[in-house]
Amino acid sequence: MTPTLETDAEALLWPRYTGPKDLSAIESVPLAERRLPESTYALLLRAARQWPERTAVTVLSDASNWREPVRRTYSQLLAEVHRYANLLHGLGVRRGDAVALIAPNCAELIPATLAAQLAGIAAPINGGLSQAHIAELLLRSGARVLITAGPELAADIWASAYELASQGLLDAVLVLRPTAAAAAVDTVPLPIVDGVRIDYLDAIAADQDWDAFAGEPPAATDLAALFHTGGTTGVPKLAAHRQSGEVVNAWMIAANSLLDEDSVIFAALPLFHVNALVVTLLAPLFRGQPVVWAGPLGYRDLALYGEFWNIVAHYRIAAMSAVPTVYAVLAQCPIGADISSLRYAMVGASPLPSAVRENFQSHTGVTLVEGYGLTEATCATARSFPDLPRPGSVGQRMPYQQVKVVRTPEDGVWTELPAGETGILVIGGPTVFAGYVTGRTEHGHVLDGLGAVVDGWLSTGDLAHVDADGFIHLHGRAKDLIIRGGHNLDPAVIEDALLSHPQVTAAGAVGRPDVHAGEVPVAYVTLVPGAEVSEADLVAWAGERVPERAAAPKAVTVLDVLPVTDVGKPYKLGLRADATRREVLDALAGVEAVLGVAAQVEDGAIVTVVELGSGAAQGAVEAILGRYAITWKVEVRR
Incomplete structure (x- = not known):
């Protein structure tokens, strides 16, 4: 068949693209020459x-x-x-x-x-x-x-x-x-x-x-x-x-x-x-x-x-x-x-x-x-x-x-x-x-x-880091968005709802790891002196006021103070680490060999460490942790 402008254009549209090595060959042709539709x-x-x-x-x-x-x-x-x-x-x-x-x-x-x-x-x-x-x-x-x-x-x-x-x-x-x-x-x-x-x-x-x-x-x-x-x-x-x-x-x-x-x-x-x-x-x-x-x-x-x-x-x-x-x-x-x-x-x-x-x-x-x-x-x-x-x-x-x-x-x-x-x-x-x-x-x-x-x-x-082949490796989020089942939730709407309570003085909402949704929203608050409101009351309060059901916090935890950075800015990573620790503790509640769970911030990412008193339970613990999209390690006390 004699080549035509139409067949040439189709050939330009479809380069070989089956593996990472194809990227350089594809980009050797300027994008403008691909003749993509205008709209x-x-x-x-x-x-x-x-x-x-x-x-x-x-x-x-x-x-x-x-x-x-x-x-x-x-x-x-x-x-x-x-x-x-x-x-x-x-x-x-x-x-x-x-x-x-x-x-x-x-x-x-x-x-x-x-x-x-x-x-x-x-x-x-x-x-x-x-x-x-x-x-x-x-x-x-x-x-x-x-x-x-x-x-x-x-x-x-x-x-x-x-x-x-x-x-x-x-x-x-x-x-x-x-x-x-x-x-x-x-x-x-x-x-x-x-x-x-x-x-x-x-x-x-x-x-x-x-x-x-x-x-x-x-x-x-x-x-x-x-x-x-x-x-x-x-x-x-x-x-x-x-x-x-x-x-x-x-x-x-x-x-x-x-x-x-x-x-x-x-x-x-x-x-x-x-x-x-x-x-x-x-x-x-x-x-x-x-x-x-x-x-x-x-x-x-x-x-x-x-x-x-x-x-x-x-x-x-x-x-x-x-x-x-x-x-x-x-x-x-x-x-x-x-x-x-x-x-x-x-x-x-x-x-x-x-x-x-x-x-x-x-x-x-x-x-x-x-x-x-x-x-x-x-x-x-x-x-x-x-x-x-x-x-x-x-x-x-x-x-x-x-x-x-x-x-x-x-x-x-x-x-x-x-x-x-x-x-x-x-x-x-x-x-x-x-x-x-x-x-x-x-x-x-x-x-x-x-x-x-x-x-x-x-x-x-x-x-993230990017390797020499252009592959992206994520290490957590610097931004505060909570991602529940692929849906972005703004923590500000949760915080605003909680701050509207007359006994709440500060609020911070973060994502807690979840095996089904990836993350679910939870919140941390501080209260006025002598406050009588319970954490369950605050969950109900926020649930009635957030504009989207998916953003209703699953739990509200009362703290004496919310963590801040050295310059006094809210430290959401500290709250996310605590939320991760609490979730892992709950998930491992039935494993008697667990001596402790810690979640710490390393280079801007949260790493969960589970300490065991016996190596016999290590496989079961790793199976549970593998259900979460978190970074973790298990240490057995010798």
């Missing part, structure tokens, strides 16, 4: 033109009805995106306008998210946040149009959306139906709110042009999405993604020679999470890979685990992405089907305990492949290789991204450290986000790195 819309257009009749998405209504999905080909997906985007354009949404989306995953949410990025800027919001936080995020984003779950899909989210509309925060509310009812008639009449258009999205978009977008398509430098992420204040910060950042990160993930066009991807993370958008929606568009989407509860659907291996076998799932807690449960689920199609399972968002890895891999024969990323770097920064494991590492940096480790002294001047030395991990390259939304003017969103970006380098706040 997520251009990426979808390309997929629809190349594979119009191939199945793009298969959406399950719920785990129990997995044999009766809703399917969309690539041409059908593009047609829905055009209809929804033209509707948004007709409602006045323009390039710099945000469109909020609050709904569990369903067949309509997938094209609605892409349409929001085509007509304006997508602003996905976790429906589990408090209504006050959602209202604040709407104000920060400037979104006046909301795409949301209807009463049949998620009654609690719908009730919150209706209240927000009644408060005058919205001009239009576009309602989504459950997947199985996506083409049904209006079974639930929608209420009327003066000055607000409220309609079912599929119904009012039906007459829109499906063949093209009426407005100007986005450029590479335009904003694509605003994702909320944990910060240092009570309300999450909005991190702005550019179209180019999302496309190039999706390509980095898709440029994986271990998966071909026929590889089926399984998706169950919520679309307000960057992993769901970039890894399981955008990346498959590059190869025309089909994606099977779980029902609205995703991995939170307990029925999913009973059917999971049947789903893998039926749809021939090749790859999946989840957090460690999911794999811990799947390692206990009997396998009664042929799951040989599953090449590997990707894991990230929180540390992977060694016991979870070993149990899952021995149970399934499927390799767990660690990755690393964060919202401010679009999504993924490092990947591992299933056939070439690097123990202790979360993966090698991805092509065209740069990583280094720096020392960040009080004067704020970063000093780069040599390979192998531990410091703060920083990231550079085309996936670094555009900044946090700090305001809006007539020209659009005001963005600021807020000290996280210095000369184009993004500080992750994570302690």
Whole structure:
């Protein structure tokens, strides 16, 4: 066949990428010469033109009805995106306008998210946040149009959306139906709110042009999405993604020679999470890979685990992405089907305990492949290789991204450290986000790195070292975020809730290791002299006031004073060490040979030391400790 510009472009898109040695060859070609699509819309257009009749998405209504999905080909997906985007354009949404989306995953949410990025800027919001936080995020984003779950899909989210509309925060509310009812008639009449258009999205978009977008398509430098992420204040910060950042990160993930066009991807993370958008929606568009989407509860659907291996076998799932807690449960689920199609399972968002890895891999024969990323770097920064494991590492940096480790002294001047030395991990390259939304003017969103970006380098706040091959080895977090099951929790919201109690004088919230969730929030407080409130009272008090159920502290401990540094700043590492010690003590309560447990801070990381009076119990103790994502050692008294 005579080479053409099109075949040359395809060849440039797909270099060999099977192992760490391929990185230098990939980067020998400048990224600009890869001729990546300009935007997520251009990426979808390309997929629809190349594979119009191939199945793009298969959406399950719920785990129990997995044999009766809703399917969309690539041409059908593009047609829905055009209809929804033209509707948004007709409602006045323009390039710099945000469109909020609050709904569990369903067949309509997938094209609605892409349409929001085509007509304006997508602003996905976790429906589990408090209504006050959602209202604040709407104000920060400037979104006046909301795409949301209807009463049949998620009654609690719908009730919150209706209240927000009644408060005058919205001009239009576009309602989504459950997947199985996506083409049904209006079974639930929608209420009327003066000055607000409220309609079912599929119904009012039906007459829109499906063949093209009426407005100007986005450029590479335009904003694509605003994702909320944990910060240092009570309300999450909005991190702005550019179209180019999302496309190039999706390509980095898709440029994986271990998966071909026929590889089926399984998706169950919520679309307000960057992993769901970039890894399981955008990346498959590059190869025309089909994606099977779980029902609205995703991995939170307990029925999913009973059917999971049947789903893998039926749809021939090749790859999946989840957090460690999911794999811990799947390692206990009997396998009664042929799951040989599953090449590997990707894991990230929180540390992977060694016991979870070993149990899952021995149970399934499927390799767990660690990755690393964060919202401010679009999504993924490092990947591992299933056939070439690097123990202790979360993966090698991805092509065209740069990583280094720096020392960040009080004067704020970063000093780069040599390979192998531990410091703060920083990231550079085309996936670094555009900044946090700090305001809006007539020209659009005001963005600021807020000290996280210095000369184009993004500080992750994570302690790490990078080896000579570009593999990242994490050593804990310098930042204070609590990561529960892959979900970022801001300790400030817990501390604020406790400080609102009249007898609490100081509060500090940290993550305590947990075998199921990776971490759970706990808090430490000091009280006024003569206080009579109990620790149980404070747990209840905080639980009633934190804006998100997942952030409610599992325990509150009263101290005489909270630990501080030499310059008087709060010392969260000291609290995290105490929380780790208490958890390990509880876990080992039934082992009589345990003489003591200590948790100490070494080079910014917490190391747990268990002292035994007899070596006979060492194996049992190590098995228990291996269930946690912590650094530990066992010492036997001789």
